Amino acid sequence: MEKTKRKEMEFQLRRSEILTTAVKIFASKGFYTTTMAEISDDSGFAIGTLYQFFESKENLYTTMICEKLDMMYSGIREKVDGAEHAIDKIEMLIKSYFNYVENNIDFCNLFIRGEGTIPSEEKTQLREKVIKDYLNHMDFIEGIMRLGMDTAYLRVCDPRIMAYSLFGVIRAHIVGWMLENHDYPLSDKVDCVLQIFLRGVGAEVRE
Amino acid sequence: MEKTKRKEMEFQLRRSEILTTAVKIFASKGFYTTTMAEISDDSGFAIGTLYQFFESKENLYTTMICEKLDMMYSGIREKVDGAEHAIDKIEMLIKSYFNYVENNIDFCNLFIRGEGTIPSEEKTQLREKVIKDYLNHMDFIEGIMRLGMDTAYLRVCDPRIMAYSLFGVIRAHIVGWMLENHDYPLSDKVDCVLQIFLRGVGAEVRE
Amino acid sequence: MEKTKRKEMEFQLRRSEILTTAVKIFASKGFYTTTMAEISDDSGFAIGTLYQFFESKENLYTTMICEKLDMMYSGIREKVDGAEHAIDKIEMLIKSYFNYVENNIDFCNLFIRGEGTIPSEEKTQLREKVIKDYLNHMDFIEGIMRLGMDTAYLRVCDPRIMAYSLFGVIRAHIVGWMLENHDYPLSDKVDCVLQIFLRGVGAEVRE
Amino acid sequence: MEKTKRKEMEFQLRRSEILTTAVKIFASKGFYTTTMAEISDDSGFAIGTLYQFFESKENLYTTMICEKLDMMYSGIREKVDGAEHAIDKIEMLIKSYFNYVENNIDFCNLFIRGEGTIPSEEKTQLREKVIKDYLNHMDFIEGIMRLGMDTAYLRVCDPRIMAYSLFGVIRAHIVGWMLENHDYPLSDKVDCVLQIFLRGVGAEVRE
DNA sequence: GATGAATGAGGTTTCATTCAT
DNA sequence: CATGAATGAAACCTCATTCAT
DSSP states (O other), rough: OHHHHHHHHHHHHHHHHHHHHHHHHHHHHHHHHOOHHHHHHHHHHHHHHHHHHOOSSHHHHHHHHHHHHHHHHHHHHHHHHHHHSSHHHHHHHHHHHHHHHHHHHHHHHHHHHTTTOOOOSSSHHHHHHHHHHHHHHHHHHHHHHHHHHTTBOOOOOOHHHHHHHHHHHHHHHHHHHHHOOOSSSSGGHHHHHHHHHOOOOOOOOOO | HOOOOOOOHHHHHHHHHHHHHHHHHHHHTTTTTTHHHHHHHHOOHHHHHHHHHHHSHHHHHHHHHHHHHHHHHHHHHHHHOOOOOOHHHHHHHHHHHHHHHOOOOHHHIIIIIITTTOOOOOOHHHHHHHHHHHHHHHHHHHHHHHHHTTTSSSSSOOOOHHHHHHHHHHHHHHHHHHHHHHOOGGGGGGGHHHHHHHHSOOSOOOO | OOHHHHHHHHHHHHHHHHHHHHHHHHHHHHHOOOOHHHHHHHHHOOOHHHHHHHHSHHHHHHHHHHHHHHHHHHHHHHHHHHHHHHHHHHHHHHHHHHHHEEEEEEHHIIIIIIITOOOOOTTTTTHHHHHHHHHHHHEEEEEEHHHHHTSSOOOOOHHHHHHHHHHHHHHHHHHHHHHOOOOOOOOGHHHHHHHHHHHHHHHHHOO | HHHHHHHHHHHHHHHHHHHHHHHHHHHHTTTTOOHHHHHHHHTTTHHHHHHHHOOOOOHHHHHHHHHHHHHHHHHHHEEEEEHOHHHHHHHHHHHHHHHHHHHHHHHHHHIIITTTOOOSHEEEEEHHHHHHHHHHHHHHHHHHHHHHHTSBBBBBHOOOOOOOHHHHHHHHHHHHHHHHHSSSHHHHHHHHHHHHHHHBOOOOOOO
């Protein structure tokens, strides 16, 4: 079935073209101020065509967020799983985050801006999924912390709090980089962030 | 002019009643899904009356965000300024944040949800103000870091990065607390967060 | 409460103006080809205003049909109840129908054309109401037939069939009058119709 | 040209398959709520194919109505023409109507529901045709009445009024049968209807 | 000054029709 | 010829804002 295959491929291609346009516009204008007409214009597809790929504006948005988010989380996980020791995993986590951001500025803009969730009467599905994914990811980081503690690379402490802290440090740098001039590669800061997380900011000797 | 004064007071009272209702509704439904009619119903003022206090829906929202934000930042600043040493300032910063969140869950919900900024064609004023305030606040934290380094309470390091890290750690705990069951007082974690920030998570001795 | 009363009256006035326009347009173009914009233009009210009186186009249509239908049936009933003997009741029934039609050509056009019911996924409510009313009305006519039989003015026969027949004869004349040139008053035919219904069309003596 | 003939036959076969599906769907959902996609799905032909048989949705509908209507009228005429005397013709008319209804419930549903005519800006052609056919049919019935009067089977009276009356009685019974439980054969009522039409409902002796 | 009915621009979505494959 | 994805006009409806009372 060469023909069917070709069709399927073209379908996926168009679908992803739409999604790419969608990310860009949603990211710059937010969900509510973006109109289907704009997505239509910018993507080159007629409005009706958009509705053949996505059943509604909300569905288009939701799908876009979910796919992007899944890709981000799974991409990061994969890389982190490649490392063996806790410290290496942590370093890889920071590195993957920074890489992702540098390559997906549009999406991050949108997401960090908090547009992640559209409040809609009942369809709190997206919001719930986003939160669930976030907490799952925290569980994942928590796992790394436990490993670090078990292998004596990290000191013993509430692993949830450690996970939150690591994520918080990473996120704050990303936001800072995005708001300020991002004229230097974010990745330059990986080591710096890692050191702060591991050793804290307190003076070496305090007694 | 007793009368003028009384009028002025009544005016301020009404204005603040509206703002209080606005926070609640905007926080639960977001900017776009909230209608002026709802704010009118819930506040008990006629729609027309709302327009005598605020020139537009956007203005009402913007004003509300700004006032809340200013109160938050200045409240925190004030408390932090009360402390003398860097470490105490840091501790106070964490404590004030946690206190504020516990007393303003509605607003934080809205803000953490990222609804902080409404993208509107030209009036990016709010967005800019929010960002400016955020960066100002980072400057403020950065100042504390410098002080800590100058007084040898903190080790020498890029103070901006330290500021971001501190804020990140704080924010992550707030978000975690809000998403998960907040059945324990957030303030319980102040010390824990402080320790992580100062000493890091690495094992004490590793050589 | 003079003021409230006046407001209520004006509200009802406007509402009925809209309904009058609606009958006219729906009657001439049918439900689906009529647009809210047209009703807005013809009635002089803005589109938004229409929605303050009726929650949807369907609701406007449904309301209009129901009110008109109720008025028709109750008006006819009232007049018929005023007569004592079965034959007089029948005559009055025919007369009232003809009168109603002459004074409500628009509505009858719409209704006889069968536009009475809009097929809409689930909201078969209107259709059901129309049918229920119709059957109720048949019950009412059947009652007259029974009375006629009891008082020996009508010969003994299935009263339901008699009811259907009477209604059928009346309706057919109405339709005929509406489709052909209605340059003579429909009421002229009352007696003629009555005679046919009572005596049939067969030759006087057939044995 | 065997091939051409075969092709022609297949063409007619497909065309009639489409029409059969169309009657069913249009009858159950009405003209406007039925979509070409549905007819395509239910008939098994692609949308584009439908347009090779009928130039538009309206044309498909119109054609369907016209063919069905023509078949109905001509079928009835044919049977009635087979009878010689006026009374027999009348009986046959009633009988044929009832038969047709019992065998074409879908179509009758649609038609009695009044969906017979689609109001469309200019193309009032269908509406006009339907009316013309109806009036023609009335002429035909009027002819029977005249014959009856000429041969002294019917009493002298305005033949148009008689025609309307007969049709009205027939129609009312059909509608009644369709709205109420049609668990008895409609044909059972032929004689009953005939008697009412011929002898009326008045008591035998009234002087 | 307070009110809330009226307004109408603008957004989402549907679906008959076309045309390249 | 058959197909069915692409098209875009047009409809319904919402809701911020105004203004007469």
